[in-house]
Amino acid sequence: MYFRITARALLTRIISGLIASAIVGYLIGQTFLVVSLVTIGLLAWHYSHLFKLIQWLWQGKSISPPQANGVWGRIYDGLYRRIRKQRQKQKQLNERIRKFRDGAEALPDAALVLSHELNILWGNKKASQLLGVRWPGDVGQRIDNLIRFPEFSKYLEDGDFESPCLIISPINTELQLELRMMAYGSDQILLLARDISKIQRLEEMRRDFVANVSHELKTPLTVVRGYVEMVQASDSALEPHWQKAFSTIETQVSRMDRLVEQLLVLSRVENNVDSDNHHQVDLSRLILTIVEDAQWLNQEKKHVIHSDIAPDISLEGNEHELKSACLNLLSNAIAYTPENGVIDVTLRIDGNKIRFSVKDNGPGIKPEHVNRLTERFFRVDKSRSRNTGGSGLGLAIVKHVLNHHHGELSIESDWQQGSEFIIFFKTL
Ligand code: ADP
Numbered sequence: 001m002y003f004r005i006t007a008r009a010l011l012t013r014i015i016s017g018l019i020a021s022a023i024v025g026y027l028i029g030q031t032f033l034v035v036s037l038v039t040i041g042l043l044a045w046h047y048s049h050l051f052k053l054i055q056w057l058w059q060g061k062s063i064s065p066p067q068a069n070g071v072w073g074r075i076y077d078g079l080y081r082r083i084r085k086q087r088q089k090q091k092q093l094n095e096r097i098r099k100f101r102d103g104a105e106a107l108p109d110a111a112l113v114l115s116h117e118l119n120i121l122w123g124n125k126k127a128s129q130l131l132g133v134r135w136p137g138d139v140g141q142r143i144d145n146l147i148r149f150p151e152f153s154k155y156l157e158d159g160d161f162e163s164p165c166l167i168i169s170p171i172n173t174e175l176q177l178e179l180r181m182m183a184y185g186s187d188q189i190l191l192l193a194r195d196i197s198k199i200q201r202l203e204e205m206r207r208d209f210v211a212n213v214s215h216e217l218k219t220p221l222t223v224v225r226g227y228v229e230m231v232q233a234s235d236s237a238l239e240p241h242w243q244k245a246f247s248t249i250e251t252q253v254s255r256m257d258r259l260v261e262q263l264l265v266l267s268r269v270e271n272n273v274d275s276d277n278h279h280q281v282d283l284s285r286l287i288l289t290i291v292e293d294a295q296w297l298n299q300e301k302k303h304v305i306h307s308d309i310a311p312d313i314s315l316e317g318n319e320h321e322l323k324s325a326c327l328n329l330l331s332n333a334i335a336y337t338p339e340n341g342v343i344d345v346t347l348r349i350d351g352n353k354i355r356f357s358v359k360d361n362g363p364g365i366k367p368e369h370v371n372r373l374t375e376r377f378f379r380v381d382k383s384r385s386r387n388t389g390g391s392g393l394g395l396a397i398v399k400h401v402l403n404h405h406h407g408e409l410s411i412e413s414d415w416q417q418g419s420e421f422i423i424f425f426k427t428l
Contacts, residue, residue: 003074110193113184118143118156121188130193132171143191146170152179176200211267214260221260225253262393265324269400274318281319284311287326287347287356294330303337307345313354315425317405325401328394329358329421335390337362354425361418370411374399
C-alpha cells in the first residue's frame with residue numbers, strides 16, 4: 001500500500017484540529033484550557049510513539065515495527081516496507097555470491113581475489129591446497145607475504161601479467177604451479193594458480209627422450225662414417241656403382257650427423273643447462289668473428305657480405321648460445337640466398353635496445369609461413385631445405401636462446417624480394 005502526504009495537507013489537519021478544539025472550548029467557556037489540553041495530548045501521543053520507535057530501532061528483536069494508527073501507523077508501514085525490500089535485495093545478493101563461490105569452488109584451479117593493493121579478499125579451497133592461502137584466515141594479508149619466491153616478487157614488480165609466472169608450490173615442493181593474474185571487477189585482481197606438474201613431467205620426459213636418442217645415435221653414426229671413409233680411402237678401386245653407393249651413404253650419414261648434433265644443441269638449450277654460465281659478452285667482437293667464420297661457409301655461393309658493426313656493444317649472457325643463435329641467422333641467409341646474392345649484417349643500438357640483423361636478397365618467405373618458422377622441424381620448402389642440409393631446427397634453437405636472454409626475434413620478409421631476421425636485446 002502506498003501512502004502519500006503533502007505539507008499542505010498536514011498543515012490543514014493541524015489547523016482544523018486546533019480550530020475544532022477552540023470551538024469546543026469556546027462553547028464551554030474554556031477556550032485556552034481545551035486548546036492546551038488537546039495540544040498536550042497530541043504531544044504526549046507523538047512522544048510515546050517516538051519512544052516506541054527508538055526502543056524498537058535499538059532494542060527490538062522483531063523486524064516488524066510496533067502497531068499504531070494514524071500518521072504513526074503510516075510511518076511504521078513505510079519503515080516495514082523498506083526493511084522488506086532491503087532484505088529481498090540482500091537475499092538476491094547472497095544468492096549471487098553463493099553461486100559465484102560454488103562456481104569458483106568447482107574450478108580445478110586455485111582462485112584468489114585480491115584488492116588493488118594485493119591484499120587477499122577471498123580464496124577457494126584449492127587455494128589452500130596449492131598455495132597454502134586460507135580463507136577467511138588470511139583475509140587482509142598481502143599475497144607476497146604468503147608466496148615468498150623471488151620469481152613471484154619480480155613478476156609483481158614487472159607488472160606484465162600477459163604471460164604466466166611459474167613457481168613451486170609453497171606447501172608442496174613436488175608441485176609446479178603456473179600463476180596468472182588478471183584485472184577483476186573495477187579495481188580488484190584475480191589470481192589463478194594451476195598445477196602443471198604433470199605437463200612439466202611429460203615435457204621433461206620428451207626432452208630427455210630426444211636428448212638420449214640423439215646421444216645414442218652418435219656412436220653408431222660415427223662407426224658407419226668411419227667405415228665408409230675407410231672404404232673410400234682404400235687403394236683397391238671400387239666399381240662405379242659401389243662408388244656412387246658409398247658417396248650417397250656418406251652424404252646421408254653427414255646429414256644425420258648434423259641433425260643429431262642440432263638435436264643435442266636444441267635439448268641443451270631447452271634444458272637451459274648452461275644457465276649458470278652467464279657473463280659479460282662482447283657482442284661486437286662476437287659478430288665480427290661470426291662474419292669471418294661465414295666467409296668459409298660462403299666459398300661456394302660467393303655472396304657479397306656487408307657488415308656494419310658498432311663497436312663496444314656488450315650483453316650479459318652465454319657466449320656459446322649467443323654465437324650459435326647469431327651464426328644460425330647468417331648461415332641461413334647464406335644457405336637460402338642464390339649465388340652472388342647480397343647479405344647485410346648490422347649490429348647497433350636502437351633506442352634502448354641492441355639490434356642485430358641479417359638481411360638478404362634471397363627468395364623471401366611467404367607471410368603465412370613467417371609465424372611458423374621457429375617451430376621444430378618446420379621447413380618452408382622441404383626439398384629446398386634438404387638440398388641445403390637444413391633440419392628445421394635452427395630457428396627453434398634461436399628462439400630458445402633468445403628466451404634465456406630476454407631477446408626477441410622479428411622477421412621481415414617479402415616473397416621473392418629477400419628477408420631480414422632481426423634480434424632485439426635489452427641494453428644493460
Ligand atoms: P633449417 O635448418 O631448415 O634452415 P631453420 O629453422 O633455420 O631450419 O629455418 C626454418 C626454415 O625457414 C627453413 O627451412 C627455410 O625454409 C626458412 N628460412 C630460414 N632462413 C631463411 C632465409 N634467410 N631466407 C629464406 N628462407 C629462410
